[in-house]
Each structure stands twice: as structure tokens, then as C-alpha cells.
Amino acid sequence: MRLSTTSYLVLGMVALRGPSTPYDLKRATSRSVGYFWNFPHTQLYSEPERLAASGLLAVDLEDSGRRRKTYSLTPEGRAALQEWLAAPTAEHFEMRDVAELKLFFNEAGSPDDDVPKLAQEQIRQHEERIAVYEDMVSRHGDEDWARPRMITLELGLEMEHAALRFWTALAAGTIEDLRRERDERDIR
Amino acid sequence: MRLSTTSYLVLGMVALRGPSTPYDLKRATSRSVGYFWNFPHTQLYSEPERLAASGLLAVDLEDSGRRRKTYSLTPEGRAALQEWLAAPTAEHFEMRDVAELKLFFNEAGSPDDDVPKLAQEQIRQHEERIAVYEDMVSRHGDEDWARPRMITLELGLEMEHAALRFWTALAAGTIEDLRRERDERDIR
DNA sequence: AAGCGCACCGTACGTTCCGTATGGTGTGAA
DNA sequence: TTCACACCATACGGAACGTACGGTGCGCTT
CATH class of the missing domain: 1.20.1280 (Monooxygenase)
Incomplete structure (x- = not known):
């Protein structure tokens, strides 16, 4: 299973904030990491789903009111994040101006x-x-x-x-x- | 018809170089503009095709040997490029580090x-x-x-x-x- | 306290982008 | 001449992207 950088961004945000809904992440990223790593907010709905399917995040469905999923880090997720943080960074920074x-x-x-x-x-x-x-x-x-x-x-x-x-x-x-x-x- | 920035990149390269094949563009971009606007070379095959369909580029098919298409700028293409160059630039530069x-x-x-x-x-x-x-x-x-x-x-x-x-x-x-x-x- | 308006939240969908993988084409060396 | 390898082109599937829309609930008005 190959994880994109955005995947790690999600893992990282959940690690920083604790259990979060996609909308939480949207708000949190838009005024922090979003400034140097831009992406559409729809990624914050689809990406955690994929991560949950791989067992790196756990899902908690809210039963009442607005359909809403809270994601939290699993031990596997934390391990993946740590591994990524410790690994060499091959990619040179990209800019598009x-x-x-x-x-x-x-x-x-x-x-x-x-x-x-x-x-x-x-x-x-x-x-x-x-x-x-x-x-x-x-x-x-x-x-x-x-x-x-x-x-x-x-x-x-x-x-x-x-x-x-x-x-x-x-x-x-x-x-x-x-x-x-x-x-x-x-x-x- | 909505053009992406990459479209204009192609138009610009053809304008600079004159009639070019995708591979010409690939070589030329990889050691110039590619350094600050990265993209896969396959775009240089698909994008000109789209531009040709819109009338902004003209295609010239080589009949012998390697199947190979030479694209050149049409007046409409040049106009589109000039319009883009003169238009205000709303996008702030993006980086992904x-x-x-x-x-x-x-x-x-x-x-x-x-x-x-x-x-x-x-x-x-x-x-x-x-x-x-x-x-x-x-x-x-x-x-x-x-x-x-x-x-x-x-x-x-x-x-x-x-x-x-x-x-x-x-x-x-x-x-x-x-x-x-x-x-x-x-x-x- | 009922109704209404609006901001909040989530997702569907069509398009483009992207990376990988593969196969064809010519050229120079043995 | 043929073989190896670099050169060239494209197919394809999945991810990213932007937009647009529809549902939800809260607060305000009366």
C-alpha cells in the first residue's frame, strides 16, 4: 500500500489534534499547513476513508443528527507516521508560480x-x-x-x-x- | 472553454520554439521551465491534442517513420497566449515542500x-x-x-x-x- | 414556540492530472 | 547484419481537483 504525502498530512493532523472529523481538519488545515500545502477540502473526506480502510485510522460514526465521522489514530497509523517522519526525504520542494x-x-x-x-x-x-x-x-x-x-x-x-x-x-x-x-x- | 495553466505553458513553449513535437517540448521544458513548474511528460502528449481540438494549435502529421505530430501556433492560439499574459494574475504562488x-x-x-x-x-x-x-x-x-x-x-x-x-x-x-x-x- | 433564513457541513460528479508500464522505432557498435 | 540500447509515444487506472448542490440545525424574529 502506497501512501501519498497528503495521506501523511492527514495522519499528522489527527496526531496533533486527536480525534477529528473531516470538517475539523478542514478548518485546522486551512489556517495552518494549508498555507504551504494546498489541496481541495474534498480530500479530507476521501483520504481518511482510505486510511481507515488500511487500518491507519479508526472511524467513529455519530448516530444522531448530521451524518458525521470522527477519525482517530490507530497504533498502526502512528507507526506509519513516525516511519515517514524518520525516513529520508527524496523529494525536492516544488513550486508552481x-x-x-x-x-x-x-x-x-x-x-x-x-x-x-x-x-x-x-x-x-x-x-x-x-x-x-x-x-x-x-x-x-x-x-x-x-x-x-x-x-x-x-x-x-x-x-x-x-x-x-x-x-x-x-x-x-x-x-x-x-x-x-x-x-x-x-x-x- | 477553460484552459489550465499547463495549457498556456504549452502554448508559450510552442510560441518560443516554433513548431514542435511533444518530445521537443519534453526536452525543452525539462531543462528550463520544468524547474519551476513540474508536470509529467505525458501531459505534453495529451495537452496539445486538446489545444488542437480547440483550434489553438495546428497539427502536422509526419507520414513516414515514427508516428509523430508537429504542433504549431495558430493565430487564435497566439491571441489566447497574449490575453493570458496580459491578464491579472490572481493565483498566489504555491509550494509543496x-x-x-x-x-x-x-x-x-x-x-x-x-x-x-x-x-x-x-x-x-x-x-x-x-x-x-x-x-x-x-x-x-x-x-x-x-x-x-x-x-x-x-x-x-x-x-x-x-x-x-x-x-x-x-x-x-x-x-x-x-x-x-x-x-x-x-x-x- | 413556531417559522424562517442562513451559515454550516458533506458528498456527488465530471474533468484533469499523474505515474507507471509497455511497446514501437531508429541508430550505432560489434 | 543483427543486436542492444537509447529514444519516442501512448495506454490505462487511480488519484486529485473544482464545482456545485443538497441536507442539517441553529439562531433570530415575531
Whole structure:
């Protein structure tokens, strides 16, 4: 049985939160891990079902009211999660940036130059996202962002700032400075 | 008719390269745009077919030897590409980083601490990728990386360096310094 | 306390994506 | 010449995705 990364995400969330319904997971992921691992919420209904079929989650059906399933971790599920956490990580991080694609193809298709507008949009978007991350940092008390997990926010922030630097330099026409600054930094 | 981002990627590549077979596109993308927009090569056989059905690409079948289809841009295809390039970009960039997920869930599942090993792996991987990018920069003569498109490499490099800084700091236990350095940088 | 409106919750469904696996095609070496 | 291997193309099944819709119950109004 082959588990996808999303499977482990579900296992991990259940491990963090304890017994959860898909909707619980939906709410919890949308304001935490969902920021760096996006997926449709329907996965949170189908995926636990599959995991339950493999014995990695246990299901508890609520008999009254809204049909609703509560999933909890089995010993096998916890073992699978731990094994995954301890295993080497072959996959390099992936990104999909539509703006970067447009920049790449820009010269190909457009008679007038769309780059400045694109850069401005991106600057605004990354600034917005940085604000979101900072907000998450500030309310580090809640369950989704207890202390140990706050570290990942720093990675998100580093990435956002990197992108922001790039688009800002592009808008200002000072791309060459980026490389120089990186070199300086490496020397230190 | 709704086009996916991958559709535009195909249109863009054909626009850059001129008439191309799926395999041409496969080779060209694997060492350029594939680095920041990953997808299976089978898409490069199915996607052009769909685009041809919509009239955005024209097909030319080779009659002899290997069955092989050459796709070229139609005026409608070029128009669609230009429209996309000029349109606002709503999507924020997405990333999927398995290592980040593991870091997030680490506390949840593992009795012993897997983080140092994880960090070391990531440092190595990002350094490798940086070398690849630098190599691409150095051979900026070839068709896939003609001058205008080299700019996107700088974005890739900024992101890789950001990630590398993070994992290095994590391994060294100096995460707090990252934030301080960012603040200093913002002030300048 | 009955009715109503709306936010909440779950799932169905059609499409696209994805990975794997396989088979055909040409070319260079022995 | 033939054999091996890299090159090229596609089939196929399952997972992911987005959208859209239908059910459910809570709170508000009167």
C-alpha cells in the first residue's frame, strides 16, 4: 500500500489534534499547513476513508443528527507516521508560480510589455501574504501554531521575502543587485 | 472553454520554439521551465491534442517513420497566449515542500528528534539545486535560456538561497537571527 | 414556540492530472 | 547484419481537483 504525502498530512493532523472529523481538519488545515500545502477540502473526506480502510485510522460514526465521522489514530497509523517522519526525504520542494511562468513567456507573446504590471501585482500579493504570516506568528497561542510548529512559519516568511525582493528589484530594474547582495551574504 | 495553466505553458513553449513535437517540448521544458513548474511528460502528449481540438494549435502529421505530430501556433492560439499574459494574475504562488511538512508534524509523531537529519538533507539538496541554477546561468546562450528568460533564474536562486538559509539556521539553532536579519534588511 | 433564513457541513460528479508500464522505432557498435 | 540500447509515444487506472448542490440545525424574529 502506497501512501501519498497528503495521506501523511492527514495522519499528522489527527496526531496533533486527536480525534477529528473531516470538517475539523478542514478548518485546522486551512489556517495552518494549508498555507504551504494546498489541496481541495474534498480530500479530507476521501483520504481518511482510505486510511481507515488500511487500518491507519479508526472511524467513529455519530448516530444522531448530521451524518458525521470522527477519525482517530490507530497504533498502526502512528507507526506509519513516525516511519515517514524518520525516513529520508527524496523529494525536492516544488513550486508552481503562475507569475513566474508569465515572466518566462512574456517576451514570446506580448507586443506591449506586461512585466511592470505583473511585478506590481506580485509585490502587493507577497506583502499581503507576509502580513498573514506575521499575524499567525503573533497569535502563536492557538492549537494549530503551538511553539514547535512556529518554526515553519519562518521558512514561509523567508520564501515570501525572497520573492518580494525579486519582484521589487524587477520593478526597479535592479536585478543585478540581487546577485551581488547574495554574494556578499555568502562571504560573511 | 477553460484552459489550465499547463495549457498556456504549452502554448508559450510552442510560441518560443516554433513548431514542435511533444518530445521537443519534453526536452525543452525539462531543462528550463520544468524547474519551476513540474508536470509529467505525458501531459505534453495529451495537452496539445486538446489545444488542437480547440483550434489553438495546428497539427502536422509526419507520414513516414515514427508516428509523430508537429504542433504549431495558430493565430487564435497566439491571441489566447497574449490575453493570458496580459491578464491579472490572481493565483498566489504555491509550494509543496515535503520537508516543511515533516518539520511541522515532527513533534507530533516521533519520540527521537529527526530534525537535525532532515535539516542536513535539505541543506545538501538546496546546495545542489543552486549549483544547477548557476550552471544554467553560465550557459545562457542556448535557446531555452536566451537573455530575457534568464531573469526567472534569479527568482529561483533567491528562493533556493532563502530555503538554504532557513535550514542552515535550523541546524545551527540560530533561527531567531533570520528574523533579525530580515528586519535589518527592511530598514535599509 | 413556531417559522424562517442562513451559515454550516458533506458528498456527488465530471474533468484533469499523474505515474507507471509497455511497446514501437531508429541508430550505432560489434 | 543483427543486436542492444537509447529514444519516442501512448495506454490505462487511480488519484486529485473544482464545482456545485443538497441536507442539517441553529439562531433570530415575531
